[in-house]
Amino acid sequence: MKILVAVKRVIDYNAKVRVKADNSDVDLNNTKMAINPFCEIAVEEAIRLKEAGSADEVIVVSVGPKACQEQIRTALALGADRGIQIETDDIPESLNVAKLLAQVVKNEEPGLVLLGKQAIDSDNNQTGQMLSALLGMPQATFASELTLKDGKVQVAREIDGGSQTLSLSLPAVITADLRLNEPRYASLPNIMKAKRKPLTVTTPETLGVELKTHSTLIKVTPPVERSAGILVNSVDELVEKLKNQANVI
Amino acid sequence: MSTYTPPVKDASFVLDQLVGLDQLCETLQLDEVNTELATVIIEEAGKLASDVLAPLNRVGDEKGATVADGQVQETAGFADAYQQFVENGWATLTGPEAFGGQNLPNVIGTAVNELWHSSNMSFALCPMLSQGAVEALIAHGSDELKAQYLPPLISGEWTGTMNLTEPNAGSDLAAVAAKATPAGDHYKINGQKIFITWGDHQMTSNIVHLVLARLPDAPAGVKGISLFIVPKYLLDDQGQPAELNDVSCISLEHKMGIHGSPTCVMSFGDNDGAIGYLVGEENKGLSYMFTMMNHARQAVGLQGLSISERAYQQALEYSQERTQGSRKDGSKIAIIEHPDVRRMLMAMKAGNEAMRALAYRAAADIDHAHQGDPAAHARVDLYTPIVKGWMTELAQELTSLNIQVLGGMGFIEETGAAQHYRDARILPIYEGTTGIQAFDLIGRKTVYDKGAALKALHADINDTLTQLSASYSPQLALLQSKLKTALTHATAAGEWILENSASTPHTLGNVSFDNLMMMGYLTGGWLLAQSALLASQLTTQDNPYGDAFLQGKIATACFYAEYFLPRVSQHADTVLTGLSSTFALTTEQMQGA
Known part of the structure; x- marks a missing residue:
């Protein structure tokens, strides 16, 4: 069985996010970039399934400019087998990404498609769901546990107030939540091997997908800086301020 | 507690621009190796360094190794970290391919070693000493010894130690008194060695001691010293560790720094003699040590950079958080805005970048010298005492500046600033004191040629x-x-x-x-x-x-x-x-x- 994993290049979770001076977007110039942490969890899960003998090949796909090959290489260094970059000028919005991925899924025919539940830059939480709908495949989002059994996949999902367990027939689309696993560190031999693993580049045209714009980014502003606090003299004063100034109680 | 962020960008700049790594790799005929790969390697090594090794630095300082019944118990958590280090293949970086190594250039090894030492110098001393044992075996060991000991040493499955110093033989190794007596296909080793870094621990299934000792008929002085391999556990027919050799750690030193690194008094042959095997030829031990000296001394010089980089990162972070004084509008001034604090931070930053440039250049010249480039060889000889001597001395000033930036908080142990300063103090002492480096530079490296x-x-x-x-x-x-x-x-x-x-x-x-x-x-x-x-x-x-x-x-x-x-x-x-x-x-x- 093949497993296809989608990874997104995002600003590193440790990096400080700066907004461009004209508020047109986040300033990514010379900012450290990394695999979206949820995508990394999806990659780890795919590699574990392969190591357990449940899969034969792990394919990593990313959409974006050439720079996203770095993240594909990182996934290859973690143990994925080959990579596909879908070359676009910018990172397109979720529906476009889902359409591109759907075409790759049709070409590659994987038994399982793994994604991160959302990307930490735009926080949309859409691509996995859209992909499943486009492909007509069953979906399980926010996965915290995944077991392959008798041609089915059993998934524990994180839901409000607990966990829900689903059984899906394959092929299926699953999006990874934080507790699914703890990703490994890349090993030196795998980093060396990653350079030799195949990475093919394709385009939306080749895949027959026309990119469309459904939304426009108008403005990005940084969060308001926290102003200095005040010292209150008594509990009564605190309660009074919470009631009448902060209006929270 | 201070965190650690690998200086990936500066490392990459120095490798690409100042070292010319791409050109070097072409000369070394390493087709697939270049700055891009080196940067990925540094980034990935950096994750293990900052996430796993750095948090253990303080633990090692507070709860150092202990010894009981001749066996050393290392700091809790070190064994798991070492296991991860080995499983991820980091021990194999510069080892030759024939014995399971990745055959990467020495300069990339140096750039990665910088991270290990910055994140946890006490821990990183262990693989550093193994690397010394590997080099000695590659250069001088018989094919049989290489086949038995190199693969597990290069993988990190076993660790190595260097047993040179004795109570009466420190800088003057001519005074080595440990005895080796021929006994069939091996030798019996008797004697005591002191200051043996990572001389014992429980992290691996075997430890390979390289020991300097004298044969009964050996000439006096430097020309009568031979080098032996003495495994902690003797190998069985399958080459696996079996019976415990007559070697033990009889005590640990109480030191002002590097508490996480067990500094052992080792006793060889308390009972009927420790079994050892001759490396190379008889009476050539000390000259073998000299062939490894450039690498070993540069490795310690690099520690001077590593610990100063860690100290700088701490001072930089603290100086942005700590406010003293106010502006006219009442807003607080972070101390980084004060000129004298800025001077100290800049001194640390500039000193570190100079050291990084020198350490990587000198390491790359070792790569060039291995290709038989005589100019590079002469340059390595000249650089080595400067790397070891100057960088470790500068580290004293820079780690002290970190304490100064933190002020009273730096003098208090809780912040960890004092640890960097205490840990740094060994650097101008071991692997040849500053005095030895200075005399090497002025005598052998300047006047002699x-x-x-x-x-x-x-x-x-x-x-x-x-x-x-x-x-x-x-x-x-x-x-x-x-x-x-x-x-x-x-x-x-x-x-x-x-x-x-x-x-x-x-x-x-x-x-x-x-x-x-x-x-x-x-x-x-x-x-x-x-x-x-x-x-x-x-x-x-x-x-x-x-x-x-x-x-x-x-x-x-x-x-x-x-x-x-x-x-x-x-x-x-x-x-x-x-x-x-x-x-x-x-x-x-x-x-x-």
Whole structure:
């Protein structure tokens, strides 16, 4: 069985996010970039399934400019087998990404498609769901546990107030939540091997997908800086301020 | 607790621009290795360093190793971290392919080792010592010994130690007294060794001790010392560790720093003699040690950079959080805005970048020298005492500045600033003291070749001066002027040394330290001036670094030129006096007579 994993290049979770001076977007110039942490969890899960003998090949796909090959290489260094970059000028919005991925899924025919539940830059939480709908495949989002059994996949999902367990027939689309696993560190031999693993580049045209714009980014502003606090003299004063100034109680 | 962020960008800049890694890899015929791969390797190693090793640094300081019944128990958590280190293949980085290594250049190994030592120097000493054992075996071991011991040492499955020092044989190894008695196909080793780093632990299934000892009929002095392999556990027919050898750790030293690194008193042959195997030929042990010396000494010099980088990161973070004083509008001023704090931070940053440039260049010259390049060989010999001597001395100043930036909080143990300072203090001592490095530089590396290697370095610095002169940038003009003054003084001091080396028996020794420090500050300033030149050329091209970084390289070089380069002239002035009053007093007069 093949497993296809989608990874997104995002600003590193440790990096400080700066907004461009004209508020047109986040300033990514010379900012450290990394695999979206949820995508990394999806990659780890795919590699574990392969190591357990449940899969034969792990394919990593990313959409974006050439720079996203770095993240594909990182996934290859973690143990994925080959990579596909879908070359676009910018990172397109979720529906476009889902359409591109759907075409790759049709070409590659994987038994399982793994994604991160959302990307930490735009926080949309859409691509996995859209992909499943486009492909007509069953979906399980926010996965915290995944077991392959008798041609089915059993998934524990994180839901409000607990966990829900689903059984899906394959092929299926699953999006990874934080507790699914703890990703490994890349090993030196795998980093060396990653350079030799195949990475093919394709385009939306080749895949027959026309990119469309459904939304426009108008403005990005940084969060308001926290102003200095005040010292209150008594509990009564605190309660009074919470009631009448902060209006929270 | 202080965190650690690997300086990936500066490492990548130095490898790409200053070392010319892509060109080096072509020379070494490593097709797939280049700066891009090296940067990925540094990034990935950096994750293990900052996430796993750095948090254990403090643990090791507070709860060092313990010993009971001849066995050392290392700090809790170190064994798991070591397991991860080995499983991820980091021990194999520079080892030869034939024995399971990744065969990467020494300079990439150096860049990665910087991270291990920054994150946890006590821990990183263990693989560092293994690397020494690996080098000794590769260079001098028989095929049989190589086949038995190299693969597990290179994978990290076993660790290695170097057993040289004895109670009466420290800097003077000619005094080694441990005995080796032939016994069929092996030898019986008897004696005591002290200051044995990671001499024992429970992290691996075996430990391979390399031991210097004397044969019964050996000539006295340096020409009568042989090198032996003494495994902690003797190997069975399948090459697996089996019976415990007659080796034990009889005590651990209580030290001012590197508490996480067990410093052992090792006893060989308490019962019927430890079984050892000769490495290479009889009576050549000490000369074998010298073949590994450049690498081992550079490795310790690198620790000076590593610990100073960690200290800088802590000072930089604290100085942005700590506020003292207010502006007119009532807002608080972070201490990083105060000029004297800024001076200290810049001194640390500039010093670190100079050290990184020197450490990587010297490491790359070892790669060039292995290709049989005689100029590179001479340069390695000249650089090595500077890397070891100057970098570890500068680390004393820079780790002390971290404490100064943190003020009272730095003097308190809880912040960890004191640990970096205490840990750094061993660096100018082990693997040849600063005094030994200084004498090596002035004697064997300067006077002995009549200043040939020194003049070649001066000529290279002159080339950089010429390139700087061609620029109209005021910053590069400043660098040119300061570096030129420094070179003029250093050249005069160098000539004085060559002319007066034999004037009194003490002349070279008297001025050796100032010569060492002079050469360090000069070489560091030269390499930062080169960095500034390369950075200014890059600003007009498409580059991966960005303007802020490149401008930072130039400005940092300028700070170094203003702050550290004048020290070249100062040390040169001292050299020119011959420090003739060093022996003006009798010992009695020194006691106040």
